[in-house]
Amino acid sequence: MGFSSSFLVLVALLALASWQAMASDPSPLQDFCVVDKNSPVFVNGFVCKNPMDVKADDFFKAAELDKPRMTNKVGSNVTLINVMQIAGLNTLGISLARIDYAPLGQNPPHTHPRATEILTVLEGTLYVGFVTSNPDNKFLSKVLNKGDVFVFPVGLIHFQINPNPYKPAVAIAALSSQNPGAITIANAVFGSKPPISDDVLAKAFQVEKNTIEWLQAQFWENNHY
Incomplete structure (x- = not known):
């Protein structure tokens, strides 16, 4: 391979690396960036408040996630703790949800456009699954019991169902975004x-x-x- 060919390959690799870097969220450049809810500035995320004004409550919410939630007609309730509830989550790339399932209840097919989800069953049994993207659309599913863990890759359609007709179920999910979204x-x-x-x-x-x-x-x- 001549010099010009090697140079072109090097340029292509650098361009690919640069594109991959732009395709992911940037890493935080400071310890934290607590949301300034009063700022008139619009950015991708939220503007930081002055670090001198940050307090412990910016990283805290009395969410009472240990208490059962009332479910709706599909038999579930997702209680999300994201950047809108805890301002200190801004730029940190993580959020949390408690999911309650009535007997035979389901968290119907949905996606998180900005996050991978890792789910842990706290009580009961869940039947869970997701579908891969086109063209295969392969369906992967599993029955989870208390203490089991399952991962739903970012953007893929997934669901959870409580197959027990008599007992409720509870799960905790962590998501790789401060604001994962749900469709x-x-x-x-x-x-x-x-x-x-x-x-x-x-x-x-x-x-x-x-x-x-x-x-x-x-x-x-x-x-x-």
Whole structure:
């Protein structure tokens, strides 16, 4: 390989490395960046308050995550602790959620666009799974018991179901973003405001328009609080 060819390969590798660096979140450049909720400045994340004004309560929330939560009609309740609840999480790339499941309740298929999730069962049993991206769409699932751990990769559709008809279940999830986001598939597709055209959805799901209209008329309740 000549000098010019070697030089071109080196440039290509440097460009690839630079692109990969830009494709991930930047590392924090200070100990913390507590949210300044009064700042009029808009950035990707939140503006830092003056470190001299930071106090212990910026890193604390009396969330009472040890107490059961009331579930909704799908039989679950996700209590998320992210940067909106703890200002000190800004730039730290992590959040936490308690998930309560009624007997036969489910946390329906959803994605986190900005986070990988690692889930630990605290009480009960869960049937969990996720689907890989196109073109394979491989479905991976597992039954989890108390103390078991499962990982849902960033952006992939996943769910959890409590298969027990008599006992509730509880899990704790850690997520690799201060603000992971959640897109519940049925809510987004059939409950969007304004609604997606029934012509579009009928063709996409290969069903009659009246089926789509019936689905769009349902009340798609949010279980992320």
